[in-house]
Amino acid sequence: MKLASLKPGRDGKLIVVSKDLKWATSAHHIAPTLQYTLDNWDNVEPILQDLYHALNKKALEHRFVFQPQHCTSPLPRAYQWADGSAYVNHVELVRKARGAEMPKSFWQDPLMYQGMSDKFLDPEQPIEIEDLDWGVDFEAEIAIITDDVPMATKVDDAAQHIKLIMLVNDVSLRNLIPDELAKGFGFFQSKPASAFSPVAITPDELGDIWRENKVHNRLNVHLNQQLFGNPNAGVDMTFDFAQLIHHAAKSRELSAGTIIGSGTVSNQDRQSGSCCIAEKRMLEIIENGKPSTPFMQYGDTVKIEMFDAQDYSIFGAIEQTVVPFQKQKH
Missing domain, CATH: 3.90.850.10 (Fumarylacetoacetase-like, C-terminal domain)
Incomplete structure (x- = not known):
């Protein structure tokens, strides 16, 4: 699984990134930030993994081009x-x-x-x-x-x-x-x-x-x-x-x-x-x-x-x- 944080905000906004780093999707409905994810890893990680697999299969409507320059x-x-x-x-x-x-x-x-x-x-x-x-x-x-x-x-x-x-x-x-x-x-x-x-x-x-x-x-x-x-x-x-x-x-x-x-x-x-x-x-x-x-x-x-x-x-x-x-x- 690949994760990143988008600007703005002191803690950023969590997104899931595709394996080839071409696409991303918001994970805010699962975990607002990466710190929240780590604090609740056992509960959140399996759900994020499902989202990651769906993103890699291009099975998500709500995806966008991953742009590293917008990341913290x-x-x-x-x-x-x-x-x-x-x-x-x-x-x-x-x-x-x-x-x-x-x-x-x-x-x-x-x-x-x-x-x-x-x-x-x-x-x-x-x-x-x-x-x-x-x-x-x-x-x-x-x-x-x-x-x-x-x-x-x-x-x-x-x-x-x-x-x-x-x-x-x-x-x-x-x-x-x-x-x-x-x-x-x-x-x-x-x-x-x-x-x-x-x-x-x-x-x-x-x-x-x-x-x-x-x-x-x-x-x-x-x-x-x-x-x-x-x-x-x-x-x-x-x-x-x-x-x-x-x-x-x-x-x-x-x-x-x-x-x-x-x-x-x-x-x-x-x-x-x-x-x-x-x-x-x-x-x-x-x-x-x-x-x-x-x-x-x-x-x-x-x-x-x-x-x-x-x-x-x-x-x-x-x-x-x-x-x-x-x-x-x-």
């Missing part, structure tokens, strides 16, 4: 957004470039931070930046959405709580990160609003691509229409999504609608390119002693998308351009 992120705001760093080779590379050893514990215990979730960017919404000296970067990732997860959920029980999967651009301001982390209190100013793919899907939509609680498929990233990277998200993922849920729920319950990210997708095979500028810069530092790839400038556009074996877009695309921040007049 599937959850325009969420109770919780926790981003992991499941590709430990990426972490190791970043530390190696600055001559730092990586603690062995990083291979056994995931890194995770709690990010801004009160307002996400739309999939095609510009990234407003006041100062380019902050070092604007994209991070292409996979994310899952859970239902209610009890505290202390074991890894073996965690997978059943994965209800939906999305793509994410976890925007990072690289030059603000060092000073923030030096304070010993984590990210805040260096992690502005993220954006998610226009469509969220149930795991069964991926077929055998979804196994071991990972998405075994390439994630395509283009910067200014040039391929920047297409690593396989299922390769070199040290911690799968069940392990990330287990980690997040160690000392707390997770409410329905919790989003958990994979962290920047990264392969040890560097021929696959990168899913963020920082990783490419680190490789340049290791090879040449200094970076040569600049961070994003005004007018630069990043596009993040994943395709199936028939070359159809699975989630739709995140496509965002960096623009100068314009203070709103009240």
Whole structure:
């Protein structure tokens, strides 16, 4: 099943989207929003599935052309957004470039931070930046959405709580990160609003691509229409999504609608390119002693998308351009 949220409104209006992303139909009579759906998953999901199957059979009169530009992120705001760093080779590379050893514990215990979730960017919404000296970067990732997860959920029980999967651009301001982390209190100013793919899907939509609680498929990233990277998200993922849920729920319950990210997708095979500028810069530092790839400038556009074996877009695309921040007049 494929779901999306239409503008306007802080929580959007739920629609069901066809498998080929060509058609959509309103689901408002079943569930007004995606958050409502997640809060009432067991009751609502079977009805939405019936609507989805009817839409794919073109058996609905009330359908319309799906237009991603009219979508918000599937959850325009969420109770919780926790981003992991499941590709430990990426972490190791970043530390190696600055001559730092990586603690062995990083291979056994995931890194995770709690990010801004009160307002996400739309999939095609510009990234407003006041100062380019902050070092604007994209991070292409996979994310899952859970239902209610009890505290202390074991890894073996965690997978059943994965209800939906999305793509994410976890925007990072690289030059603000060092000073923030030096304070010993984590990210805040260096992690502005993220954006998610226009469509969220149930795991069964991926077929055998979804196994071991990972998405075994390439994630395509283009910067200014040039391929920047297409690593396989299922390769070199040290911690799968069940392990990330287990980690997040160690000392707390997770409410329905919790989003958990994979962290920047990264392969040890560097021929696959990168899913963020920082990783490419680190490789340049290791090879040449200094970076040569600049961070994003005004007018630069990043596009993040994943395709199936028939070359159809699975989630739709995140496509965002960096623009100068314009203070709103009240």
